[in-house]
Amino acid sequence: MRAKSFCGSVDHAISRRGFLGATVAAGASAFADMTGLDQLGSSALASQMKKNQKRVILLWLAGGASQLETFDPKPGVQTGGPFRAIPTSVPGVHISELMPQMAKRMHKTCIIRGLNTKIGDHLNGAQLMLRGRRNEAGLKYPDIGAVVAREMARLESQVPDHVTFYTQTEGRYYALGDAGFFGARFAPMELTTENRPGNIRRRDGITALDHQQRADLRVLLSQQFAKGRSSSTLGSHNEAYERVRGIMASETLFDVTQEPQKVRDRYGPTQFAEQTLIARRLVEAGVPFVRIGRAWWDCHGQNFETHQEMVPELDHVMATLIDDLHERGLQDDVMVVTLSEFGRTPRINASLGRDHFASAWSMSMTGGGIKGGAVWGKTDPLGNTVSDQEVNAGTLFATLYAALGINPHKNYYVGSRPVPLVDEGIEEIDDLIA
Amino acid sequence: MIRCGSRLHRFSHTDSSFVRIVVAAPNPEKLKLVKDFGYPMPVFDVAPVPQSTRCFFGAADFQVSEVDLAATKWEPRKLYAHGSYVTTVTLAGSALISGGYDGQLIWWDTAKNQMIRSVEAHQKWIRKAVTSPDGRYVASVADDMVCRVWDAVSGKPVHELKGHAPQTPQHFGSMLYAVTYSADGKYLATGDKVGHIVIWDATTGKSVTTLEAPVMYTWDPKARLHSIGGIRSLAFSPDGKRLAVGGMGKVGNIDHLEGKARVELFDWQSGQTIAQQEHDGQKGLVNRLAFAPDGSWLAAAGGGTQGFFYFLNSDAKKILKDEKAPMHVHEFSLSPSGEEFVLVGHNRIAQYKLG
Numbered sequence: 001m002r003a004k005s006f007c008g009s010v011d012h013a014i015s016r017r018g019f020l021g022a023t024v025a026a027g028a029s030a031f032a033d034m035t036g037l038d039q040l041g042s043s044a045l046a047s048q049m050k051k052n053q054k055r056v057i058l059l060w061l062a063g064g065a066s067q068l069e070t071f072d073p074k075p076g077v078q079t080g081g082p083f084r085a086i087p088t089s090v091p092g093v094h095i096s097e098l099m100p101q102m103a104k105r106m107h108k109t110c111i112i113r114g115l116n117t118k119i120g121d122h123l124n125g126a127q128l129m130l131r132g133r134r135n136e137a138g139l140k141y142p143d144i145g146a147v148v149a150r151e152m153a154r155l156e157s158q159v160p161d162h163v164t165f166y167t168q169t170e171g172r173y174y175a176l177g178d179a180g181f182f183g184a185r186f187a188p189m190e191l192t193t194e195n196r197p198g199n200i201r202r203r204d205g206i207t208a209l210d211h212q213q214r215a216d217l218r219v220l221l222s223q224q225f226a227k228g229r230s231s232s233t234l235g236s237h238n239e240a241y242e243r244v245r246g247i248m249a250s251e252t253l254f255d256v257t258q259e260p261q262k263v264r265d266r267y268g269p270t271q272f273a274e275q276t277l278i279a280r281r282l283v284e285a286g287v288p289f290v291r292i293g294r295a296w297w298d299c300h301g302q303n304f305e306t307h308q309e310m311v312p313e314l315d316h317v318m319a320t321l322i323d324d325l326h327e328r329g330l331q332d333d334v335m336v337v338t339l340s341e342f343g344r345t346p347r348i349n350a351s352l353g354r355d356h357f358a359s360a361w362s363m364s365m366t367g368g369g370i371k372g373g374a375v376w377g378k379t380d381p382l383g384n385t386v387s388d389q390e391v392n393a394g395t396l397f398a399t400l401y402a403a404l405g406i407n408p409h410k411n412y413y414v415g416s417r418p419v420p421l422v423d424e425g426i427e428e429i430d431d432l433i434a
Numbered sequence: 435m436i437r438c439g440s441r442l443h444r445f446s447h448t449d450s451s452f453v454r455i456v457v458a459a460p461n462p463e464k465l466k467l468v469k470d471f472g473y474p475m476p477v478f479d480v481a482p483v484p485q486s487t488r489c490f491f492g493a494a495d496f497q498v499s500e501v502d503l504a505a506t507k508w509e510p511r512k513l514y515a516h517g518s519y520v521t522t523v524t525l526a527g528s529a530l531i532s533g534g535y536d537g538q539l540i541w542w543d544t545a546k547n548q549m550i551r552s553v554e555a556h557q558k559w560i561r562k563a564v565t566s567p568d569g570r571y572v573a574s575v576a577d578d579m580v581c582r583v584w585d586a587v588s589g590k591p592v593h594e595l596k597g598h599a600p601q602t603p604q605h606f607g608s609m610l611y612a613v614t615y616s617a618d619g620k621y622l623a624t625g626d627k628v629g630h631i632v633i634w635d636a637t638t639g640k641s642v643t644t645l646e647a648p649v650m651y652t653w654d655p656k657a658r659l660h661s662i663g664g665i666r667s668l669a670f671s672p673d674g675k676r677l678a679v680g681g682m683g684k685v686g687n688i689d690h691l692e693g694k695a696r697v698e699l700f701d702w703q704s705g706q707t708i709a710q711q712e713h714d715g716q717k718g719l720v721n722r723l724a725f726a727p728d729g730s731w732l733a734a735a736g737g738g739t740q741g742f743f744y745f746l747n748s749d750a751k752k753i754l755k756d757e758k759a760p761m762h763v764h765e766f767s768l769s770p771s772g773e774e775f776v777l778v779g780h781n782r783i784a785q786y787k788l789g
Binding site: 063075076078082083084168169170268269270271272294295296298299300301302305306308309310312313348349350351352353 | 474475476494495496517518519535536577604605606607609656657658659661662688689690691692718737738739740741761762780781
């Protein structure tokens with residue numbers, strides 16, 4: 001565990017939005033145009049980072065993508081739907097015909113088909129599948145983004161530790177980033193309206209020199225105020241300002257136009273594609289965790305039409321991202337995860353839709369310490385139950401953390417209370433870890 | 435006008451090539467459900483055998499089946515299989531042509547009960563195939579956004595009609611749902627997901643004109659970032675002058691088929707809209723439209739979580755009869771007299787009669 005100024009008390013949580021807002025109000029930004037951060041993407045630095053840090057890009061398929069139309073097809077049975085299964089680069093493993101590009105890359109990817117997470121409503125399902133367990137009364141657990149940020153962030157980093165994109169409105173509330181008892185230090189920078197963070201640019205009327213002088217004055221006053229005082233709140237306050245300077249400096253990383261047009265074309269023109277490309281830029285520059293919320297898969301009506309529309313986009317963007325990471329030598333250091341709050345019912349309803357279903361569904365993990373070509377779990381012929389190698393949310397998260405090099409059995413402390421990263425008795429799946 | 439017993443006959447369509455005598459259609463007020471059968475899977479299309487009580491249907495079990503609706507026992511008989519959902523069946527003489535999401539068109543000899551040929555007709559899902567009124571051609575539409583016209587006997591391609599964009603304006607794959615012939619066989623109409631309609635000269639394969647019904651397509655750019663809807667049904671009036679277009683009005687929550695059932699009626703040659711009718715009491719897609727043989731009414735059927743079956747007057751502005759169908763209706767057949775309907779849909783097949 002990295003030493004941070006966080007005291008471990010929920011009382012000391014501060015709102016990132018709050019301090020960002022305060023900072024902008026002060027017009028502070030000495031780093032609004034530090035394009036040099038792009039150089040973090042250089043091969044030398046990327047190589048250095050490989051040794052130190054793993055990162056995660058979570059493609060959050062909000063609303064619940066169908067396992068039957070992605071990773072666990074059941075063609076020809078009553079519940080199977082119209083899509084065919086196609087062979088993949090892993091002998092004997094078939095996925096939906098909607099994912100031909102991923103089929104060619106299946107040897108790089110691990111599929112879990114045996115998820116039984118039991119919770120079939122959006123809010124509680126999302127909270128579970130972003131944390132690996134349910135909150136307790138009086139204790140909010142950090143989500144995976146906050147955990148990875150805390151474990152993987154570098155003290156000297158000038159980039160955000162935890163970024164989420166969720167630019168659609170449906171389901172955003174269900175999947176808010178939450179650092180839980182870690183406090184606001186590891187809460188996400190949340191982008192909800194556009195692909196670039198707002199409110200972090202230096203205002204036109206303030207020069208860089210003005211800003212620097214204001215920052216120096218604030219430091220001076222803070223140091224004087226801190227004399228003779230011992231306050232974790234004060235420490236957190238000062239750290240927050242330092243973090244803001246880094247975050248402001250990273251603005252250009254969010255600018256997709258900095259990428260060559262051929263790279264942008266390769267990812268594609270959709271919003272999800274652009275955000276995924278930005279995510280690649282961010283992790284390459286050292287951001288430990290980026291989540292892209294791709295809403296909204298909740299197909300109670302017209303499930304097949306909607307999956308025919310959305311899965312090819314997912315297939316293309318996933319495949320492009322995986323290729324891009326490989327070409328940059330980052331395949332072992334960046335894990336790409338696709339996950340939802342649940343899957344969809346095998347039963348097809350009167351609107352040719354599928355409803356919420358958490359009893360037997362699928363997700364994928366690629367790179368970052370996960371064994372490629374692995375398939376874990378099996379569902380029955382109709383897809384109604386897990387028939388072998390069932391996985392719950394805790395086991396999934398223990399496996400993710402272990403693959404990233406984070407001991408899933410470590411303890412954090414809330415006050416003097418030890419809180420394990422995953423619940424007692426949960427074990428990772430060693431067979432899936434490279 | 436000519437009277438014949440108790441039924442009214444009249445000349446309904448005249449031009450230089452033919453004169454057709456049409457029996458006045460029965461009153462929709464007399465609609466009644468005759469029989470209602472269960473089926474374990476959604477049924478997508480039906481083709482009744484003329485002068486018989488038999489029909490063929492295609493379903494989500496990948497099968498083309500046959501059943502005698504008058505038999506004392508409901509005993510569908512599976513004939514042959516596709517590689518995916520069978521979405522369309524149409525008769526051309528004694529040949530049955532079926533199409534499905536496997537992209538295949540299969541010709542079946544109904545007299546000999548054997549397959550004639552299977553053609554890789556489309557690159558993507560086949561949504562609908564219809565036989566021309568003279569029985570010589572079959573037109574099919576699919577999500578490769580092409581309408582292909584086939585010789586109904588030889589199965590050889592005749593025309594390839596390209597007039598629908600492969601992608602939506604938001605860069606997602608589009609879908610080509612609907613196709614129909616005019617009663618005289620001179621025109622074809624095709625309709626796609628984004629509400630674009632093309633009228634084709636069936637003889638030359640050339641585009642004659644286009645129409646737009648954009649309300650049928652809902653793209654949600656903010657909340658859910660995907661789409662729903664599309665033109666799901668088309669029907670020419672018996673005189674060929676009007677084109678009815680079916681689908682669903684704008685949808686707020688596109689998780690569900692909760693838009694109002696919607697029918698638009700065009701004077702297609704002038705491009706003028708005659709009616710834009712949304713049903714305040716029925717939600718979902720209008721999957722099938724058919725004019726009465728004399729043009730006096732327009733039948734519409736479809737559904738969302740529940741099914742509907744209703745009749746509009748000839749200018750599609752007034753609801754004459756409104757019926758809750760026993761299932762979400764995907765298709766219906768209409769007898770030449772306009773008296774008998776066979777509705778197929780979500781796990782049911784229902785027989786209706788007028789009078």
